[in-house]
Structure formats: C-alpha cells, structure tokens
Amino acid sequence: PSGGPASGSSPDVGPEARQATLAFSCGDLVEVSGLTSEAGRHLNGQQAVVIGHDEERCRVEVRCDELGGRVQCLKPQNLRKLPLMIGDFVEVIGLESQSGQRLNGDKGTIKRYVEETGRWEVQFIPYKLVRLKAENLQRVDTAPFEGRV
Known part of the structure; x- marks a missing residue:
C-alpha cells in the first residue's frame, strides 16, 4: 500500500485508533x-472507496477514482462514510433468520x-426484489468488475 504524502507519519496505535480503523469496510x-498538509489538502x-486497512499504522486504504485511481492510506478521522444510494451495488451481510x-x-x-419500512429495495436477479435494512447491506467495490485493480 502506498501511503503517499497525505498519510501523516506517527501512527496512533491505541485501541480506539484500531477500532476506528475497523469501522470502515471494504x-x-x-x-x-x-487534511491540512500541503500535499493532502487537494x-x-x-x-473514495475503502479497499483495505493498514492495521499496523491504523490507517484506512482508499482508492480515489477522481485522482486516477490512486491509493491513499488515511486516518479514519479524515474519512466520512457516505450513505447508500440508488444504483449502488451491494452485498447482503449479517442476516440471522433462517430465511x-x-x-x-x-x-x-x-x-x-421504502420510506414506510425504512428499508432499501435490492434487486438480485431479474424479478427478485428484497427489502433490507441499511445495516444488512455493504457497498461492493465494482472496480474488479470494471477491469481496474
């Protein structure tokens, strides 16, 4: 993973820093x-899309397509998760009932x-629609399907 100039230098390696890093999923x-540094302000x-973690340095690895797909390792406090949106490609996670x-x-x-139920309607295959809570959906990085690395 390339840290780049925006990475910062001294890692915060306490339990809170590790927990904050893992709050972000691929x-x-x-x-x-x-970001306040000259190199990072831009x-x-x-x-960006989360693509991994640098657990040793408590950083989140992200790929920014608007900057040519460059990978950056950033502190979790410099990232804000964006909500799900219509058209997002997602994976179902954490459902516990048998079905x-x-x-x-x-x-x-x-x-x-679906406003009334507070759930997202997800289409899996033609004609199969399921309504799920946001906590049971994880955005999937589509780059591997688009030929990017």
Whole structure:
C-alpha cells in the first residue's frame, strides 16, 4: 500500500485508533475531509472507496477514482462514510433468520428506498426484489468488475 504524502507519519496505535480503523469496510464509499498538509489538502472533498486497512499504522486504504485511481492510506478521522444510494451495488451481510441467512453474500443493486419500512429495495436477479435494512447491506467495490485493480 502506498501511503503517499497525505498519510501523516506517527501512527496512533491505541485501541480506539484500531477500532476506528475497523469501522470502515471494504466497499464503503467515503468522503475525505480535514487534511491540512500541503500535499493532502487537494484530497478534501474527494469521494473514495475503502479497499483495505493498514492495521499496523491504523490507517484506512482508499482508492480515489477522481485522482486516477490512486491509493491513499488515511486516518479514519479524515474519512466520512457516505450513505447508500440508488444504483449502488451491494452485498447482503449479517442476516440471522433462517430465511435471511440464505441471502448473506448475495450481491445486487439498490432500486429504491421504502420510506414506510425504512428499508432499501435490492434487486438480485431479474424479478427478485428484497427489502433490507441499511445495516444488512455493504457497498461492493465494482472496480474488479470494471477491469481496474
């Protein structure tokens, strides 16, 4: 992983820093903010996708497509998770009921938000729509499917 100039130098290695780092999952869409260094300021306001963790340095690895797909390792406090949106490609996670467990790992596309139930309607295959809570959906990084690394 390339840290780049915006990475900072001294790692915060306490338990809180580790916990904050792991709050971000691969595929999460984030916005970069709060970078003050000369080299990092241009990243503020950019959207990026979480692609991994540098647990040793308590950093989150993100890829910013708007900057040519460059990978940065940033502190979790400089990232804000963005909400799910219609059209996002997602994977089902954490369902515990017997019927729900069969959906864990399935991938689909968010079609709409159902206000009355507070759930997202996800299409898995043609004609199969399921309504799920946001906590049971994780955005999937589509770069591998688009030929990027």
